[in-house]
Amino acid sequence: MSSAIRIKNGKVYDPLNGIDGEIKDICVKDGKIVDSVPDDSPCIDAHGMVVLPGGVDIHCHIAGHKVNMARKFQPESKRHDVSPRVNELRSGTGGSVPSTFTTGYRYATLGYTTAMEAAVPPLGARHTIEELHDTPVIDKGFYILLANNVCLNQLLEKGRMAEFKEAVAWWLNAAKGYGVKLVNPGGDEPWKGNRNSNVHNLDEQIRGFDLTPRKIIKALIDTTNDLGLPHPAHIHCNNLGHSGNYTTTIETMKTAEGRRVHITHIQFHSYGGEVGKNPTSKAKEISDFINNNPNVSADVGQVMFGDATIMTGDAPLTWQLRNMTNKKWINADTECESGCGILPFSYQEHIYTHALQWAIGLELFLMAKDPWRMVLSTDHPNGGSFMNYPKLIRLLMDKQFRKEQAALANQKAINSTSLLDLEREMSMYEIAIISRAAPAKLLGLDNKGHLGVGGDADITLYDDQEDKEAMFNAARYVIKSGRFFIKDYEFCSDYQGRILHVEPEYDRAITQKIKPFFEDYYTIQFENYPVDDSYVHDGEVVPTKSLS
Amino acid sequence: MSGSSKVIENAICTFCGCVCDDIELTVDSGGKHITQAKNACVLGKSWFLEHKVEDFPVALIDGKEASLEEAVYAAAEVLANAKFPTIYGLSDTTCEAQKQAVAIADYLNGNIDTTTSVCHGPTGMAFQGVGESTASLGEIKNRADFVMYWGGNPAEAHPRHFERYAVNPKSPWMPNGKEDRTIAMVDIRPTQSSLIADIFLQIKPGSDFELLWAMRALVKGRALDRTVEERTGISLDRLEALVQQMKDCQFGVLFFGMGLTMTRGRHFNVGALLQLVTDLNDFTHFVSMPTRGHGNVTGADNVVAWQTGYNFGVNFNRGYPRFNPGEFTTADVLGRGEADALCVIASDPGSNFSAKAIEHIKLIPVITLDPKPTVTSQHAKVAFTTATYGINVPGTVYRMDNVPLSLRPAFDSPFPSDEVVLRAIKERICELRGITPNHKPAAA
Numbered sequence: 001m002s003s004a005i006r007i008k009n010g011k012v013y014d015p016l017n018g019i020d021g022e023i024k025d026i027c028v029k030d031g032k033i034v035d036s037v038p039d040d041s042p043c044i045d046a047h048g049m050v051v052l053p054g055g056v057d058i059h060c061h062i063a064g065h066k067v068n069m070a071r072k073f074q075p076e077s078k079r080h081d082v083s084p085r086v087n088e089l090r091s092g093t094g095g096s097v098p099s100t101f102t103t104g105y106r107y108a109t110l111g112y113t114t115a116m117e118a119a120v121p122p123l124g125a126r127h128t129i130e131e132l133h134d135t136p137v138i139d140k141g142f143y144i145l146l147a148n149n150v151c152l153n154q155l156l157e158k159g160r161m162a163e164f165k166e167a168v169a170w171w172l173n174a175a176k177g178y179g180v181k182l183v184n185p186g187g188d189e190p191w192k193g194n195r196n197s198n199v200h201n202l203d204e205q206i207r208g209f210d211l212t213p214r215k216i217i218k219a220l221i222d223t224t225n226d227l228g229l230p231h232p233a234h235i236h237c238n239n240l241g242h243s244g245n246y247t248t249t250i251e252t253m254k255t256a257e258g259r260r261v262h263i264t265h266i267q268f269h270s271y272g273g274e275v276g277k278n279p280t281s282k283a284k285e286i287s288d289f290i291n292n293n294p295n296v297s298a299d300v301g302q303v304m305f306g307d308a309t310i311m312t313g314d315a316p317l318t319w320q321l322r323n324m325t326n327k328k329w330i331n332a333d334t335e336c337e338s339g340c341g342i343l344p345f346s347y348q349e350h351i352y353t354h355a356l357q358w359a360i361g362l363e364l365f366l367m368a369k370d371p372w373r374m375v376l377s378t379d380h381p382n383g384g385s386f387m388n389y390p391k392l393i394r395l396l397m398d399k400q401f402r403k404e405q406a407a408l409a410n411q412k413a414i415n416s417t418s419l420l421d422l423e424r425e426m427s428m429y430e431i432a433i434i435s436r437a438a439p440a441k442l443l444g445l446d447n448k449g450h451l452g453v454g455g456d457a458d459i460t461l462y463d464d465q466e467d468k469e470a471m472f473n474a475a476r477y478v479i480k481s482g483r484f485f486i487k488d489y490e491f492c493s494d495y496q497g498r499i500l501h502v503e504p505e506y507d508r509a510i511t512q513k514i515k516p517f518f519e520d521y522y523t524i525q526f527e528n529y530p531v532d533d534s535y536v537h538d539g540e541v542v543p544t545k546s547l548s
Numbered sequence: 549m550s551g552s553s554k555v556i557e558n559a560i561c562t563f564c565g566c567v568c569d570d571i572e573l574t575v576d577s578g579g580k581h582i583t584q585a586k587n588a589c590v591l592g593k594s595w596f597l598e599h600k601v602e603d604f605p606v607a608l609i610d611g612k613e614a615s616l617e618e619a620v621y622a623a624a625e626v627l628a629n630a631k632f633p634t635i636y637g638l639s640d641t642t643c644e645a646q647k648q649a650v651a652i653a654d655y656l657n658g659n660i661d662t663t664t665s666v667c668h669g670p671t672g673m674a675f676q677g678v679g680e681s682t683a684s685l686g687e688i689k690n691r692a693d694f695v696m697y698w699g700g701n702p703a704e705a706h707p708r709h710f711e712r713y714a715v716n717p718k719s720p721w722m723p724n725g726k727e728d729r730t731i732a733m734v735d736i737r738p739t740q741s742s743l744i745a746d747i748f749l750q751i752k753p754g755s756d757f758e759l760l761w762a763m764r765a766l767v768k769g770r771a772l773d774r775t776v777e778e779r780t781g782i783s784l785d786r787l788e789a790l791v792q793q794m795k796d797c798q799f800g801v802l803f804f805g806m807g808l809t810m811t812r813g814r815h816f817n818v819g820a821l822l823q824l825v826t827d828l829n830d831f832t833h834f835v836s837m838p839t840r841g842h843g844n845v846t847g848a849d850n851v852v853a854w855q856t857g858y859n860f861g862v863n864f865n866r867g868y869p870r871f872n873p874g875e876f877t878t879a880d881v882l883g884r885g886e887a888d889a890l891c892v893i894a895s896d897p898g899s900n901f902s903a904k905a906i907e908h909i910k911l912i913p914v915i916t917l918d919p920k921p922t923v924t925s926q927h928a929k930v931a932f933t934t935a936t937y938g939i940n941v942p943g944t945v946y947r948m949d950n951v952p953l954s955l956r957p958a959f960d961s962p963f964p965s966d967e968v969v970l971r972a973i974k975e976r977i978c979e980l981r982g983i984t985p986n987h988k989p990a991a992a
Contacts, residue, residue, distance in 0.1 A: 332683065523712060
């Protein structure tokens with residue numbers, strides 16, 4: 001089978017290599033981008049097409065126990081949204097939480113070739129990997145939840161920082177994780193152990209520990225940096241969704257003290273106002289802080305009107321939303337590691353808060369001076385499905401469309417923000433940054449998000465259309481690792497994709513400290529806990545970086 | 549004793565949904581027999597110690613010995629030629645095998661269903677209606693100070709459930725084990741389990757829904773009249789005291805069994821229970837869990853759900869998954885005489901389905917995969933002998949609380965695994981149906 005391809009006459013956007021709409025050949029051989037291929041190699045004439053690196057989703061919820069519960073939970077969202085089998089390509093169902101095969105195929109149809117599952121309790125890592133194997137085409141990895149880990153918190157409260165660092169590294173290895181995720185640091189203990197309560201302040205003592213959320217945040221920011229992980233601590237801040245929470249968000253970012261940190265779905269953390277009252281936009285304050293602090297990156301977590309599923313490690317938040325909506329609700333605690341809440345949700349234009357959230361997300365995109373540090377996400381499926389990305393891209397690129405859409409939403413909310421004053425229209429180059437180059441760079445994936453020689457040949461070609469939503473909705477060609485997945489709008493062959501994970505070094509002696517903890521607190525044997533290598537037979541270890 | 553006997557530590561027992569992973573197996577020097585299963589319960593011991601590799605043929609076609617390849621071809625032929633092929637069972641095999649089974653159903657545009665439809669199917673339906681507050685078993689071990697079992701008898705069905713997870717274990721939050729907990733049982737008769745309970749409610753058969761609904765009313769502070777006793781057998785005073793105790797606990801758990809799911813009311817019963825638990829979360833932390841039976845029935849639910857979106861009773865006739873219990877559940881598909889071929893993996897519907905369904909099984913070609921002959925395999929057109937998961941076969945299984953574990957098999961079997969056989973059948977079906985990987989050259 002020939003593995004060389006030349007793509008010629010296409011308009012290429014490759015921000016990591018500074019290429020902005022140049023007509024340029026891209027050559028592919030053996031799954032990689034190369035300098036040139038023989039003249040008689042198969043060729044795509046991409047005249048009239050835009051050539052981009054495959055999309056990279058830095059934050060989504062696509063695999064594992066909570067995702068699967070959300071699938072089983074919502075047959076009502078699937079019956080009307082089916083995806084039939086196409087030859088060998090497996091069938092499935094959609095809704096805001098699609099089945100695994102459908103998830104992979106739909107991402108690829110949009111031109112996305114890498115996605116990161118954002119919240120996995122390590123005890124459920126095997127389950128997540130099993131699902132990721134069945135999520136085709138895309139390369140994928142996952143972040144492990146460590147901010148409510150009882151064992152780590154016990155080390156931390158005793159100030160045993162060296163062991164803390166070794167234990168974090170052990171946990172990443174044991175779970176085959178890609179990064180470290182913090183969700184509502186310190187909030188699990190009051191939730192599980194104190195009648196569904198929560199922590200509300202970074203400097204509040206966490207019940208049962210001589211510890212505050214700030215200490216956990218600081219320790220995990222430092223440790224992820226010290227371990228040289230390709231992606232820094234990935235933080236879902238405390239007080240998500242609460243009016244007035246932007247101060248917590250800024251305090252969390254300050255805790256990094258100049259070290260690398262990523263704040264996720266920051267839209268949900270950019271609210272002013274008083275607790276219990278309507279929120280207001282603090283997008284400007286958040287943007288100003290990030291614009292002035294180059295160590296901080298964020299993804300937006302844009303809200304899109306329509307159906308969504310709240311799905312998070314932040315159980316107290318979900319319970320609060322459940323009490324507002326009175327809808328069916330899931331809570332799922334994982335021993336010593338995590339909480340979890342799931343709730344069907346719908347964002348509606350006429351509701352003040354939903355319209356405000358929608359506007360704040362767009363403000364954050366448009367106020368960011370550095371698109372490399374404010375990247376695209378909907379926190380799928382929390383703010384809406386990833387299937388909304390094309391529409392979101394149009395909202396960012398087309399100010400007329402944005403104004404028309406804003407006119408349909410709650411005017412009190414829209415007018416309380418600066419959205420209508422923002423005239424900025426993102427260029428194709430900037431879209432290539434926020435959906436490709438920047439997430440790859442923030443993830444430390446050197447071979448992704450660009451079309452330079454040596455990069456993974458994950459490439460998407462779109463027809464260059466005026467309507468950017470239509471354009472990004474259906475890639476004309478998708479090449480994954482040098483193979484066609486979509487050719488001239490049609491599915492070609494299936495492709496499994498790889499599991500991306502890290503293997504930071506650690507001192508083996510740490511297991512002797514962790515094992516007794518397992519005997520006291522867990523219900524599975526310590527020896528049965530680590531995920532063995534057979535689960536990542538098709539994996540790729542992304543190297544940790546030496547520290548500068 | 550030969551020095552070459554082998555010990556497998558931290559082996560995993562797949563007899564029941566407890567999936568205990570602390571078993572120490574000793575395999576005799578011949579490598580064909582387990583002589584000791586330390587830490588296993590009475591059921592686990594019989595699972596391991598009575599396992600023998602028997603001298604069956606690897607496959608039978610129409611009762612006659614056949615090679616594996618011949619049998620794979622025959623099975624694929626039967627399935628590929630059927631209009632409404634149905635796949636059933638799957639709760640006693642690995643997730644790796646379950647994945648192959650769902651793929652076969654997809655490629656056949658057939659029907660797939662698991663034993664969930666005859667045990668906790670109603671739980672799945674109730675879950676779709678009202679959700680669930682739940683926890684992994686370790687959180688219950690660590691924190692639960694109020695433990696209730698409803699419609700189940702774990703002492704005999706899940707013998708280590710008390711010891712490992714919910715009643716006896718000590719934890720840093722429960723330093724005195726059982727003394728720190730209140731144990732309540734609800735059943736229609738005293739059982740071995742109710743003997744250990746601090747509170748035992750012997751309720752009138754068939755009154756579960758009424759009792760659960762009455763408890764919901766009390767949790768919400770609504771007035772109830774005394775006729776509740778006449779309906780359920782439990783006095784209002786007792787019920788009020790119980791509900792108060794549930795609201796006052798720090799971390800409560802309600803386990804439930806097939807006494808709730810397979811009696812009058814079914815998914816209404818479970819819905820009432822799950823909603824009761826949700827209501828209690830207004831006052832304290834409360835969780836629930838079905839005490840699942842088979843070793844990997846939870847895995848079957850998970851695999852079918854992540855591949856199709858639905859966890860049992862799935863039909864691909866239209867080329868995509870549809871879900872409808874009562875329509876696409878195997879007992880119904882057979883009882884109505886719709887299926888024209890049946891593939892059974894690790895289950896025995898021929899011995900426990902309705903007479904009508906069994907009559908239909910006898911009329912259609914049946915394929916079975918099982919380590920032992922079963923009533924169903926007696927009727928099979930093609931019967932495979934497969935290796936036993938957990939004892940001979942590695943792979944992934946899920947505990948009743950959805951915690952995944954990797955099996956540590958004790959010794960090899962001369963028989964292929966379910967996964968190997970199903971994968972071969974799948975590949976042959978794809979050939980017969982013209983479903984081929986479409987690796988066209990990379991030309992534009």
